[in-house]
Amino acid sequence: MVKKTIDNFELEQICQSGQCFRMKQVGEKRYAVIAGSRYLEAEQQGKECIFFCEEKEFDDFWREYFDMEEDYTKYIRKVNPRDDYLTVAVNFGLGIRILRQDLWETLVSFLISQQNNIKRIRRCVENICERYGEKKSSVIGEYYAFPKPEALASLDEDALKACNLGYRSKYVVRAARCVAAGEFDLDAVGKMSYGRAKNELMKLFGVGEKVADCICLFALHHLQAFPMDTHMKQALDAHYKRGFPNRRYHGYQGVMQQYIFYYELFGQNERM
């Protein structure tokens, strides 16, 4: 068990921010997250956060996964004080972190995300893990690891329709085949610059600009990636008629994107 007191870190906001579809609330202030084949439960009371794992496990993996090394005030302070909308949005989501998730998992998750809602994406991912992932057991209980590419590569293209993926089934199966066959090198993409990684990801069937940007941001931590989805288009139309000030936030637009996205989804009641 590891206790940490940390600023700008809220499990609830991280969970709801829609980056990770395998993080869920399991108690009043308790959250569970599965990453790859690892399982973690954590609880938060104010600034104090308790991670229910060994210190080594925390240092070896979860610290980096949650991007806890970074001081997010350096992004928050850069917000233009004359930008009322962004100021409110950022203040609403001060506990958001940009996770450093596994590339393969993130690729599959966001292939599923297209024309889909977060609730159903979670269920799709859960279905795939339960059916094709390795069953693990921890002191807390049993869970399923995320299936490896090889586990999905041999499937029929429509097989994942049974997991509720619909027409997205073939995207995932084809991607799994490319990775398993070595035609698509995940490790190599992981070492590429933002531009090259995005370009490489978009070669995969079913990966367009938006999905590629999500993968770049949520797995590869390319903070300049700015996923442009329907919510973001609406928000930008309403508040940035001359476009988002990319120049001002050069290099970390993706962080701002997440504040806006989270505010658009959950900040309605706070809006004036």
Next chain:
DNA sequence: CGCCAGGGGAGCT
């Protein structure tokens, strides 16, 4: 039953 939206993408012009 129809309609439409949910963190799009491919293919064509």
Next chain:
DNA sequence: AGCTCCCCTGGC
């Protein structure tokens, strides 16, 4: 860059 079509599920 803009347009059409694709084509799955859940909610109303």
